[in-house]
Amino acid sequence: MRGEFDWIRDLRRRVGAPRDGRDTVRVGIGDDCAVVSVPSDSELLLTTDLLVEGVHFVLDGLRPEDLGWKALAVSVSDVAAMGGRAAHAVVSVALRPEQTGAFADGLLGGLLACADRYGVSLVGGDTTGTPGPVVVNVALTGFAPRGRAVLRSGARPGDAICVTGALGGSILGRHLRVEPRQDEALALVQGNEVHAMIDVSDGLSSDLGHVVDLSEVGAEVYEDRIPIHDDAVALAARDGRPAIEHALTDGEDFELLFTLPAESADRLEREGIAGTRVTRVGRITRDRRYVLLPREGAAADSRPMERKGYDHFRRA
Amino acid sequence: MRGEFDWIRDLRRRVGAPRDGRDTVRVGIGDDCAVVSVPSDSELLLTTDLLVEGVHFVLDGLRPEDLGWKALAVSVSDVAAMGGRAAHAVVSVALRPEQTGAFADGLLGGLLACADRYGVSLVGGDTTGTPGPVVVNVALTGFAPRGRAVLRSGARPGDAICVTGALGGSILGRHLRVEPRQDEALALVQGNEVHAMIDVSDGLSSDLGHVVDLSEVGAEVYEDRIPIHDDAVALAARDGRPAIEHALTDGEDFELLFTLPAESADRLEREGIAGTRVTRVGRITRDRRYVLLPREGAAADSRPMERKGYDHFRRA
Known part of the structure; x- marks a missing residue:
């Protein structure tokens, strides 16, 4: 998580308190890493999903809120498919210059709405400009009772x-x-x-x-x-x-x-x-x-x- | 982690046994999520880094092995900066068609060499084609003694x-x-x-x-x-x-x-x-x-x- 940018600062402000309702986040956005705890009776689930403009979505007619929601939701679905509960997300975003205003805000809004709905804490990320397609990557943790994740x-x-x-x-x-x-x-x-x-x-x-x-x-x-x-x-x-x-x-x-x-x-x-x-x-x-x-x-x-x-x- | 592709299959084969030497990986590549355990005396560190062609690197003269190495190494550096030990990585890659052969193999080789050097287990990922710049995203976990991560x-x-x-x-x-x-x-x-x-x-x-x-x-x-x-x-x-x-x-x-x-x-x-x-x-x-x-x-x-x-x- 290199660099500290306006979007990240805004993210940090809007994320506010951890949302997983179980107090597992000790350090969220803004350090080299997030620091979280894992309940001792749980195993950790890990998944990641990459969405690329022109492959997984087109921007024409797309609400950035929907893109933000989907980017997280598809990973939550992976955690659910293990019988687990989604916990912490780190989000990477590449945007073109014209998308760093309202588009970025909408994207963030959709991410946060999805996080709120499913009890996920956004604990970090990486942002960059790009000359090419918009890219959103989510990596998500989840908890499953030890030895009981469904394969x-x-x-x-x-x-x-x-x-x-x-x-x-x-x-x-x-x-x-x-x-x-x-x-x-x-x-x-x-x-x-x-x-x-x-x-x-x-x-x-x-x-x-x-x-x-x-x-x-x-x-x-x-x-x-x-x-x-x-x-x-x-x-x-x-x-x-x-x-x-x-x-x-x-x-x-x-x-x-x-x-x-x-x-x-x-x-x-x-x-x-x-x-x-x-x-x-x-x-x-x-x-x-x-x-x-x-x-x-x-x-x-x-x-x-x-x-x-x-x-x-x-x-x- | 949607889809099952040759590169992922190859990754799975080449990754082989977990590399963290501490037997924390119960399920690696190939399910909806990886399943790992976190030592009970540890907190979990989470970080992610996104590399985009034309922003963070250019392909001209670049060995794909070096790109793979760097993509993971920068995240290991984040974990180290917390006083932690890197543990599990999930890797997302977007490549153009002409890069899905030797280039993809080299990239994977570099990732695995870095994982081997720093005791990281590659436990999952997502791959996609792209019409645009090559993208590599790494999300990495690490362990730090509970309450002792250095902020x-x-x-x-x-x-x-x-x-x-x-x-x-x-x-x-x-x-x-x-x-x-x-x-x-x-x-x-x-x-x-x-x-x-x-x-x-x-x-x-x-x-x-x-x-x-x-x-x-x-x-x-x-x-x-x-x-x-x-x-x-x-x-x-x-x-x-x-x-x-x-x-x-x-x-x-x-x-x-x-x-x-x-x-x-x-x-x-x-x-x-x-x-x-x-x-x-x-x-x-x-x-x-x-x-x-x-x-x-x-x-x-x-x-x-x-x-x-x-x-x-x-x-x-």
Whole structure:
């Protein structure tokens, strides 16, 4: 964290008291490092997300508040996907000269609003000018009870595969005003034996693929059970691609995708979690095939799940 | 940490076992977050540094290994300046298509070499393509004994002001092959009552200025005691600016600048620390003037220390 700039000073003033409500911040913005404490019963989670103009967003029509919110929210979603609670963020920003006024203020406002919503303390950062695309990087810590962070690799044959909310068509607006499912994740791991979890960022078919690979299992997904978002339906009406495809591959839903014993799934389907709908969409199998079935039991009509992972290096 | 790419896979393979030698990494690269533990007697340090092509470096003639090394080393220097030990890094990289081959490999090699040297575990990251400048962001954790991190704000009137190594002219090469003074910092805080510390990134005059401001004290600096690096002399011969000016304002020295009781300073001057020279360059004063004296006791000839802090927003 080199240099001390107006934006940083303003950040420091606006950040004010630590926001994590648990008094873990001893030194925030303004020294060589932040100094924080980690509860002795917790492990530390670490994640980082880089957003680059022209790759992850375009400025035309974009409210800087939305960019600030999203930059932090996508990392909060990663922490939630471990069953953790987000704690401390350090934020790096590169702006062109014309963006160092109102744009920078809006960006900061969005960051702080998201931090406030999810109990995150902004404890440091780095700022620079740039001749090129706007860049925002967030690195975020979180806490999970010791030994109980939920990994991608823990899915077991026979587990139900569940997802929160509904999927697809996030490009119509939800991709910006991301609402990480932290409350849902914390309630989930509190009352259930969740074996594996990931957030849906690349699309259910890709993200469940990571779980399947790392857990060394297979999965069958039931097409008739995928919760299709209204946005996916609206988008399908525009572009002619089936809504189910949007639901499986659009990504940026930031819903939780998790596996757990079937009996827990039944209860979650009835009751939801933290006010959010839960849908059982499939089953983990010992057989390592990764397939889509029209409905449960229709194995004869299975076809391979298509993974449409997004390779930024190849795309750029 | 979204997406799973070749570079990340390669990183994962090359990172191999955790490198912090203290078994604090439970989950490294490849899940939504890394999962690490923090020793119960330690506080956590957090810092981040963003490097942007065209602002912090140019690619022409640059070895990607040097860029990777530097990106991590500057953050290690921040942790050292708190009297801490670097622990876990998450790295974000944006590259143009033509850089995703040998360049990306070199960058990774430099990151890993630096991680190895300073006991850092690379536990995660994010990669993306970009149409613009190369971007490398490092976020780094460190450990400091609970309650004993050394802040910029602790300098006390009467303290000696000391610096490791020699200053100025880093642009001749040391600005790339940065050698953070972590060993020196750990030895320093072990055996001495260090009141305040910062690493020299913007130049002694600016960085001591931060200490003076945050500690609400003044300082006198003795011109005849500044350890001038050979590179500053070489640069002075080229550009005609006095070597002492280079030593005070060039920056990117990444030496430690610290204050402590005068008697400790005498011992450190005699003995050095961890094999590195220590020089007493001035004194903290209650009087809040921040001045340069030709030599100790020559207060009549004092002149204000010039701060040449670097405002990246204004420069870009």
